[in-house]
Amino acid sequence: MPNVNSPRALPKNYALIYRIVEESGIGRHLTPSDIYAKALKRRPGIGFSTVYRGLERLRDLGLISELYVPGEDAATYEPSGPHHAHFRCTSCGEISDVSYAIPSRTLKELARRHGLTIESERVTFEGRCASCTAS
Numbered sequence: 001m002p003n004v005n006s007p008r009a010l011p012k013n014y015a016l017i018y019r020i021v022e023e024s025g026i027g028r029h030l031t032p033s034d035i036y037a038k039a040l041k042r043r044p045g046i047g048f049s050t051v052y053r054g055l056e057r058l059r060d061l062g063l064i065s066e067l068y069v070p071g072e073d074a075a076t077y078e079p080s081g082p083h084h085a086h087f088r089c090t091s092c093g094e095i096s097d098v099s100y101a102i103p104s105r106t107l108k109e110l111a112r113r114h115g116l117t118i119e120s121e122r123v124t125f126e127g128r129c130a131s132c133t134a135s
């Protein structure tokens with residue numbers, strides 16, 4: 001059995017999508033349309049649904065992270081990296097990374113108090129970004 005968690009074992013199209021997200025780097029958040037446009041340049045004829053299915057598969061394998069930000073229509077994708085929170089500017093729409101994670105102490109306490117098993121967390125702050133605040 002090939003190791004499905006290894007990017008090398010991915011079908012060619014999915015490997016391409018993985019590389020595109022990886023190359024975008026930490027802090028960039030690409031929509032499926034962004035990724036499709038980049039994929040089309042490297043593999044003319046690739047279908048949007050292939051890109052879309054690839055993103056879902058890569059997300060399920062934990063190779064990339066999917067991010068739904070309230071107020072945005074589409075999910076965005078980024079390399080799986082260190083845990084971080086996001087900030088969405090309500091003025092210009094920019095989504096940026098914020099180096100913050102809920103302390104594990106807090107998560108444990110919430111889980112205990114409410115009888116939950118917490119498996120993941122998503123923190124999104126909203127407000128005005130630095131350049132919108134300055135102008």
Ligand SMILES: [Zn+2]
Pocket residue numbers: 089090091092093094128129130131132133
């Ligand atoms: Zn802004």
Ligand SMILES: [Zn+2]
Pocket residue numbers: 027028029078084085086096097
């Ligand atoms: Zn991010």
